[in-house]
Amino acid sequence: MEQSNIYAPYKMKIEKITEEAPLVKTFRLKFMNEQDAENFSFRTGQFGEYSIYGEGEVTFCVASAPTRKGYIECTFRQAGRVTKALANLDEGDIIGFRGPYGNIFPIDEWKGKNLLFIAGGIALPPMRSVIWNCLDLRENFKDITIVYGARSVADLVYKHELKEWEDRPDVKLVTTVDPGGETPDWKGKVGFVPTVLSEVAPSSANTIAIVCGPPIMIKFTFPVLEKLGFTDDNVFTTLENRMKCGFGKCGRCNVGKVFVCKDGPVFTLTQLKQLPPEY
Amino acid sequence: MEEIKKIARELLAENKVQVVLGFEKGTANKVRPAFFTKAEDIDKLIYNEACIHNIALYLKKDTCQHAKGVAITATPNVVRSILQLSAENQITEEKIHIIGITHEGKCAGILDFKAAEEFSKTQPKGLKPEDKALIEKIQAMSLEERFDYWVEAFSPCIKCYACRASCPMCYCGKCNVETNNPQWIPVASHKYGNVEWHMMRAMHLAGRCINCGECNRSCPVDIPLNILSYMLSDFVLDEFDSEAGLNSVFTSALSAYTVVDKENFIK
Amino acid sequence: MEIINKILDKSSLTVLVEKLNASGKEVYAPVNKKGITEFEKVANLQEMDFDCIATKQSAKSLVFPKVEKLMNFEKTFDDVIVKNVDITAFPEVIAFGTRPCDAAGFIPLDAIFTTDNVDEIFKARMDKLTIISISCKKADDFCFCTSVNGGPGNTSGSDILLTEMSPNEYYAEIITEKGKSILDANAALFKDSAVVDKTPLVAKIEQQFTEEVINEKLKTLFESDIWDTQAMRCVGCGACAFVCPACGCFDIQDETKGKDGVRHRCWDSCGFKLFTLHTSGHNPREKQAQRWRQRIYHKFSYQPEQQKQFGCVGCGRCSRACPSDMNIAEHLTQIAKG
CATH class of the missing domain: 3.40.50.80 (Nucleotide-binding domain of ferredoxin-NADP reductase (FNR) module)
Structure with missing residues (x-):
């Protein structure tokens, strides 16, 4: 029987890579499992955990619009371990994605x-x-x-x-x-x-x-x-803070009592002013 | 004790130092490191045989870094750490006023680095009988047995890094275990993650450790890390005739070359 | 369910542990090994250290081990095969001889892992855990359970609570269905009993403050310099968090060997600088004082608000383990009085 696991990523194939700027790339990702593609939906503002098996996970927003169906895109700059490994991938390679997480632009x-x-x-x-x-x-x-x-x-x-x-x-x-x-x-x-x-x-x-x-x-x-x-x-x-889980458990992205991953990442200035400056 | 307090009070009153680093009463019969910034607070300063924490650690922390002058009540181990930190260019003499305390708990007055070197050389280095026994037990083992011994000894490690956090010599801004590009040491505290972490740390401390035993004292699961460091120090002394904590200038065995080095390791 | 009151002889207790073992359950109890008492797997009661006030580490590793496999993966030429952890294979575990604070610690931990979205791996372990606690006859200078809504004979979190009435007799409170299933399977060992007043049987632990006062004070203390003062001697290790029964923060780490790999969940601590460090070098909690403040706020302000549950059970482990004698009860008392 297939067990559910909140840490299990969707398997995604890199369909297209665009070089945006020095060290900055955009990946267009397609779900490898059609059922996943059908079930998946997100709204603008949300983010996900992208993973390279063996290197780890990294947090980016979904950079494409929910109105553009059938794929998601992410844009990243090479900086840490996972983004450097991502940058070395080619079209056709497989990565993991879990999400969408977080709130939305209303x-x-x-x-x-x-x-x-x-x-x-x-x-x-x-x-x-x-x-x-x-x-x-x-x-x-x-x-x-x-x-x-x-x-x-x-x-x-x-x-x-x-x-x-x-x-x-x-x-x-x-x-x-x-x-x-x-x-x-x-x-x-x-x-x-x-x-x-x-x-x-x-x-x-x-x-x-x-x-x-x-x-x-x-x-x-x-x-x-x-x-x-x-x-x-x-x-x-x-807001962006260091994250691991994406759903309010790993404990590091909080700004005061709110988790950026769960209660954010989108905040109004009104909300921001009520938070301590821990971001 | 009164002499230590008198010196500390004067240094604060004359504004020669802004912080006195010492001990105060802790929970129940414990003692704890304390920072005194006012002469009138010195009444709370204590020193007794329970004050074994290596408080030289705090010389590299914000409170002391931001002060123009710092006094520190310093047992032989603390003095050795101060000298080693100086040798590694982490602290400067002008800023630090060492209030020496002998291994018998007597005040040795204010020591400049020259006097501190003398103090460090003449104060006996103590090894507890049980530590001595363990070292002898390990030395009697074959290399394979030793490795197995340490793998087993490291197994309860939870990677809280208290050993590193309480070690005055572990002052790196970014520890090797925190670099992940590449990931030298596994983060997980499983069998080999633990072995690699402690081996790496031991190697980085070889010839630099002054054998204060803080790593073992602070370890919540009581891993005999001090024994590992001690055996390495012993090896470095033997092979390189070099001992940490005796000089305030650079003498590191692993990064200095002298013509009298035995070079056995190259063979 | 309503608590069922029973009496267990010490000899019956010995038999119970043996029977639990024989039924295929793994029994963990405090065992003194080389001077340190920790929860270890036991075959019988003789191995257990009944005298220990609190084990060095909490019992949380039974459901939240220091390293937990989240999944395996295997890389092939043109694919990655991900294998989920088989949570049905987790063993049935009995935590035996836990203290009421240990048992209470599972409540905030469970709230972290199962509120809003369920961590299936944690939940599977929790579902298979039965907690048989023993009330505290004595306490030490670090214990402060009565200040955080707990107590030396408190039942919350336990499935069965045993309280020593005499060297040969235990009062057994069967608290939950899980506890009842143990009672039902071993009914012959238990004798009926009336409700027993535990007060004279358990340790007296003075209340130093109330959680409500702390919670109230924290509303205005965020910018206070009290955090700098308190955290000055903190060395910045993770001992407090790792021995804490209620700390659930973790890291996720991948490891590979050849084409095979594993993704782990590992304990992590808000006391570490790296915990919140951005890739850019920016750190929202740059100073140790900010990280200490986070620890207190998380347990006494954020968790009560998010989960209606304080994140501290007053076991005092953090204070016992602290290399620089940061005593959380003392610091909280200072906050309460300030």
């Missing part, structure tokens, strides 16, 4: 509102899921603005999709690179994300802001949003 509640996405560096992947999700349901939302920055032009991820968003009349895309990170033919802005955001200065009226980025970017972005008139309830972000 996009149903955002109907009829303007959306402002603010992302930095390798934090675009969690945002990309919700961006595509919203673009695939474009009629539900009013203006969509994306402010995305990276250290240098090379470090911008999803370059082909940035182009696609730039060309779309129903999206306003602002890209920026840190001073010194520009190339001679760079046409975007030069400056840090919070600064560029205050220049672009989108209206906070009827607008939801979604912020993903390194802690330092987030820290300086919140005051800008506040100055623009965003209320804490209308600002969303995702």
Whole structure:
């Protein structure tokens, strides 16, 4: 008899690998078992544990949109043991995935509102899921603005999709690179994300802001949003902490009484302000 | 004891040090390491034969690192650790005021590093009779028996790393057991995970361990790690004529070369 | 179920342990080996150390071993075959001679592993565990069960609780269905009894604080410097967490040998720096004081809120095992009075 085991991953085949930036890759993964594929569903904001058998597991968000069926994608930068091993894999190789875990971006509640996405560096992947999700349901939302920055032009991820968003009349895309990170033919802005955001200065009226980025970017972005008139309830972000289990048992990802894996990773600024600064 | 307190009080009162590292009364009949920052608190400072913790450990922790001057009540083992830490460039003499305590529990006054070296060389190194007996028992074993002995001895290890955490010489910011790229030592505390961990640690301490026995004292499952370290120190002394904890300048057997080295290990 | 009161002679107790063994169950009891008493597999009662106040380690490893296999896997040329652990093969285990605090420790542990989503491996071990505890006749300076809703004759968590009435007689409280099944299978060994007042039979342990007061105080203490003061002598090892009956935090680790591999769950501790360290080098709990604070908050603030269950049973093991005499009861008393 087949026993269930909450630690057992789905078996996934790497269908496609995209080189996004130096050390950054995107994997498109397909379920090897059709029944798994049929049973599986997730919502934007959720994450999973990706594993290489023999190396271990690593936590990423699902970077593709739930509206794109039949596969999931993850984007990662080589850093630790598992991501380095992942980076050495080829198309056709097998990895494990378990999930989805965590809460979601409440996009149903955002109907009829303007959306402002603010992302930095390798934090675009969690945002990309919700961006595509919203673009695939474009009629539900009013203006969509994306402010995305990276250290240098090379470090911008999803370059082909940035182009696609730039060309779309129903999206306003602002890209920026840190001073010194520009190339001679760079046409975007030069400056840090919070600064560029205050220049672009989108209206906070009827607008939801979604912020993903390194802690330092987030820290300086919140005051800008506040100055623009965003209320804490209308600002969303995702937290990342070291995780092992993904479902509130292994004990390490908690910020105060909440587990990032179970109660997060999506939090409003209101919720964030009630938590101790342990992230 | 009063002399130790007097020195400690003066050092704090004159602001020569901001922290006095010593002992206070602990739970029931236990004693515990304590940090004194005010002269009036020195009343609580104690020293007795139960104060065997190697408090040189704390010299590398935040409280002492942030102080301009630190005094430490130092038994011979603590003095040896201080000298070894100095030899390994982990602490500097200007900052540390050693209040020496002899193996008989008498105050030896404030020792500068030169005096500390002398102190360290002249204070007897004690080995408990039961430790001596165990060493003799192990030495009488064949290599295979020894290996089996240690595999069995390590088996109750739960990898709480109390041995490492309470060892003044285990000051690495990132322990080898925590590197995972590649994973040198298995994290799991199963049979070979335990053997590899303790072997690795023993090798990294060979010639550096001053044989204070903290590893064994702090081990919740009572693994005789001090014996392992002692036997290695003995070997290093024999082969390299080098002993840790006697000099405040670099003398590490495993990373220094001298022409009189026996080089038996190369053969 | 309603508690069934019985009496067991010491000789019947000896027979009971032998019969449990004979029925194929694995019996674990405190055994003194080279001066340290731990739970070990026993064949009979003679091996047991009845005198021990608390074993060095808790009994948690019976359901949450220090290394637990989560799955095996085998790599082939173009596939990976994953093999689940056969949880039906886990043995029936009796924890015998546990103290009431040991037994109580399984409650928060069970809450961690089975709330919201069920850890099947843990649950299978827990389902096959029967706990026969013995009330405490004596306590030491580290015991503080009465401060955390426990007591030396407390029944919670136990399936059967034995209390020594005289050197030859035990009062047996049959508390759960699991306990009753042992009673039913060995009915001849048990004599009927009225309810016995255990108070004169068990140790007196003074209450030092209440969990409710701690919980209340913690609401405003997060930013206090008390954590720095208390954690100053903490060496940052994991001894406290590993000997704790209620600590359930773990790590997941893979190991391979050739094409075969195994994924393990291993004990982990919030006292370790590595526990929360991000790959980027950022650490949400950078200082030992923050990690000490997490330990106290988890047990006395977060767990009560998440699971309606405190994460401490007052066994005092952490304090006994601590190389630098961090005494949790003393620190909690300080918090309660502060």
